[in-house]
Amino acid sequence: MLKKIYKMASSVKFTVWLLVFLAILGALGTSGLIPQGGTAMQYSQRLGMVGDLIVALGLDNFYRSIPFRGLFFLLLVNLILCGFSRLIAGCRNFFALGGAAFTAVEIGREEAKNVLEKAGFSIGADEKAVAFRRRLGFLGFPIVHIAPVLIILGALIGSEAGYIGTKIVPVGEMAVTFLDWSVEEERALPFVLKVKDRVTTFYQGKMRIAALKSDGTMGDEFTAEVGSLAPIPGSDYSLLLDEYNPEINDMRYFIKEGELKNGPYSRGKEDGAPVIVRPVAYKGFEVRQVVALVDLYPSDGKGDVTSAEISVNSPLDYGPYRIFLTAWGEDDEGAPYVGFQVTRDPGEGLVWVGSILLLFGTYILIFFKGGWARWDGGTLRVKASREVINSLRASIDEEEKPL
Missing domain, CATH: 3.30.310 (TATA-Binding Protein)
Structure with a gap:
């Protein structure tokens, strides 16, 4: 009896059926046929006993439900048994002890x-x-059977013990909590994250600029480019545009009279400027990079402060946590903020090891x-x-x- 159960549980046919059922459940989960994210009362009121069953099985959070994870667990057991038998056969042949x-x-x-x-x-x-003859070839099948076990085990560990969350932090303030997606609640961060500044750089473009007249009206418009001199109409001065920030519609500039360069000036810092200019329109100046300058330290305060930069394409690894910069902007009062995604995946290492072994085992099967x-x-x-x-x-x- 046990031999029959073992033979069935370790068979390729059982693997195929498990994958078919997982595919069907996955299609149900993405189709929207089963409503997600409601409360137990909402399911009961809308669907009656069916709603109660959905909640009992955890199908209101489909990919963390009992059926879906149960099938994944059975697939893991199947692959372990199948990999074990392949490992024994491969080792026997590796030492020339097989049939x-x-x-x-x-x-x-x-x-x-x-x-x-x-x-x-x-x-x-x-x-x-x-x-x-190419003895390593006998280990190909065991490796490609063990690799998926590590990948699935890593994914299960990550989904159970890991989390993904988000937090919006104004520049100059700190974050001690974040919104955990899995439970949709605020939970404490295991560290303190303080945003010191946000630096945005842009691809350069062209601008239409006008000088302010003495009566406060705008003079004739003219075109200027970053890094180039542009004569200011109706004056003996030229404008040297140093940079422009479209997020706050302000620019940094110099005023030149012959060889004499005055500045730099920007809005609110123009005392003594021979000519005051204002941006009228711009073309280009798309965002090139956004960088958040942060300090991090343990919540208990018993650790060193880590100063770091987090940018859109360069997440920060802080201990077992990975922090992504996912949003930025200004609030209704013009104060800048940044948004972070915080992830912890304790199974990531196993997934990487399994993926590398899968590639290595496939290479062995093809060439050895x-x-x-x-x-x-x-x-x-x-x-x-x-x-x-x-x-x-x-x-x-x-x-x-x-x-």
Whole structure:
């Protein structure tokens, strides 16, 4: 009875059926047929007993539900059993202890040596000779069966013990909590994150600029580019535009009169400027990079302060946590803020190891056709691919042809 259960649980057919059911459940989860994220009372009022069943099985949070995770657990058990049997078979063949796929009797040692060398085997020196051909190839199947186990195990650990959350933090303030997506509640951060500043850089473009007249009205417009001099109409001055920030519609500029350069000036810092200018319109100046300058330290205060930069394409790894910059902007009063995503995935390492092993095992299966041969008292036993065995048969037949 136990043998039958083991045979079924470790079979490829069982794997296929589990994958089919997982695919069906996955389609249900993404189709929207089962409402997600409601309260138990809402499900009960809208769907009655069906709603109560949905809540009981956890289908209101589909991918964390009992059926979905249960199937994943069964798939994990199936792959462990299948991988275990493959590992035993692979190790036996690695040491030439497995069953032979081809046997030749009444064959001399020298004849066996010749045909094996033609097939790419390395011959041992002892009387009971054991020869190998690309021995590593026997470990290909065990590796590609073990790798998915590590990947799935890492994913399950990550989903159970890890989390993803978000937090909006105004510049100059600190965050001690974040919104945990899995429970949709605020929870304490295991560290303190303070945003010191936000630096935004832009791809440069062109601007239309006008000088302010003495009566406060705008003069004639003219075009200016960052880093280039532009004559100011109706004056002996030229504008040197240093930078422009479209988020706050302000620019940093210099005013030149001949060789004399005055500035830098910006809105609110223009005392003594020979000419005051204002942006009218711009073209280009798309966001190039946003960087949040932060300080981090443990919540208990018993650790060093870590100063770091977090940008859109460069998340910060802080201990077991990864912090992404996901949002930025200004509030209704113009104060800048940044948004972070905080993740913790304790299963990530296993997923990486499993993925690398899967690639390595696949490489072995494609490029290493393993084989072993054992010659003992006139009998040659061989375990190898069909192609290698056919080559051996042909070589033996050729050796046996009369002169």
